[in-house]
Amino acid sequence: METSTSISRKNARVGDTVLMVLIYGSAFLVVAILLAMIGYIMVKGLPLVNWEFLTTKESVLKGTHGILPNIINTIYIIVLTILFATPLGVGGAIYLCEYAHQGRLTQLIEFTTETLSGIPSVVYGLFGALFFNSMMKLQYSILSGCLTLTIMILPIIVTTTRESIKSVPMDYREGAMAMGAGKWYVIRTIILPSSFSGILTAIILAIGRIVGESAALIFTAGIGTTLMKTTSLSAILGHAKTSGATLTVQLYQYMLKGQNEYAYAIAAVLMVIVLAINLLTRLMIRGMKSKAQ
Template identity: 50%
Template sequence: MENAAVSRAAIPDSSIAGFSRRKLWNQGARCLIWASAIFTCLLLAFIIGYIFYRGVPYLSWELLTSQSSYVKKTIGILPNLLNTLYIILVAMAVVLPLGTGAAIYLTEYASNKKLVNLIEFAAEALTGIPSIIFGLAGMVLFSEMFGLKQGILAGGLTLVMMILPVIVRTTQESLKTVPNAYREGALAMGASKWHMVRTVVLPNAIDGIVTGCILSVGRIVGESAALLFTAGFGLVLNDFITALESSSATLTVALYVYASERGETSVAFAIAVILMTLTLLLNFSANMAAKKLKNV
């Protein structure tokens, strides 16, 4: 007891005061972090709740299964739902083999490390470019130079430019997670380079690849700025072939049209509810797919 008292007495008052100040700063920082997190969650809950409060009462089967008509004085978003599906199919059909093939080459075959680093840097830089710039570039490239009309094809190819860097980088990171011992073992057993990639590397990286693809679909669903110049504002129901080169508005573009051009804020909020639900389902599907494929 005497030794403990002597030890406490030997500690300078300045050290005790410094320890108290550090403890006070730590507690203050912890409270600030918790307050920021709670405020963010409350703000997000308020935004989601307000959108659902304004949009859910206007959701109806007629809205989802009909098209807008000035003659019948009806409003429907079936064309926009189909256009969103069409543009997902066009964009993913092009970007998936292109992006996956590029990532496989950069990770497994490319020997010039400086070139690989340059391409990776360029891909990461492209992911930060505003989507409206991609829309302007797509309009100049596909509409003016190649002569494509506004429609699903021009819009889908514009989205390919936008999400290609995302697919390449996510696929690369997934391929890099496969241990080199797997590659060396397959090659030691006499497998060719492509056979090793196809049967060893890709199956072990499929979870990350699928997750990246699903998240890219979510970005396509929520994109509007790039499609204003390329896909158009058309609200008419078209089949897939006709929609390729005719003005076709997706859900996000339709939300803009109904909110700003027509003043139908109730319909805009209903579309916002659908978009938020689709985004939630896509993110949930990405997480589930990643967990399932990791266990395979």
């Protein structure tokens, strides 16, 4: 009896069971932590989010709180930063994929790109405060924040775009080249359209990073809450020169002041945005994959 079991069945070891329990337990714990976090923020924050909170600015006179300036600042910073960073990042990725020869130079570019993605936000904040606020005399301004974030999200755009350009089949290029097309023509008519969804994914990933950023913005874009004037184009553009707090920075300000209820409310708004961005990224990547197949 004993011998037959040892051949047909592997010995059930106590150690094995413990390890398997630990594996299942860890996976369960990670999911539980995330669900608890989302649940906690939603339960505490969502009841405080109402139309007035989303569409007005803070009024000391009326004693009301509103985050409209912060919502506008966040969108403003996202748009401007993406406008700055996308051409740079996509251009850089094109150079690395289509022009550069593997060598010292590309290694240097790759290494510095990796270094940029590892630099802590605080250090970006310090650098931005020093270079953009002081040296370039931008003071605390949304523009300064955007320029700082442009450097910060550059690696995301370069790396993601590069992956999608790499996946464009070599035949496409060779076919076009054989018909006498120049490199720029190939890039414009074949490479860029084929990797469009990859570039879009890069942009969405970068938006996710910008939405969550705070440390790099406090010292550059500052904590202003002036509502953007929409009377003329120059007023809208001029908003870049004013100090402006994003949602995350405002959340932190409320935490500092001990007004946790408003912090919860912003956290809930942020959580909804993050969930939406996450969903969008997944849909994009799935779309890319199905297209590739």
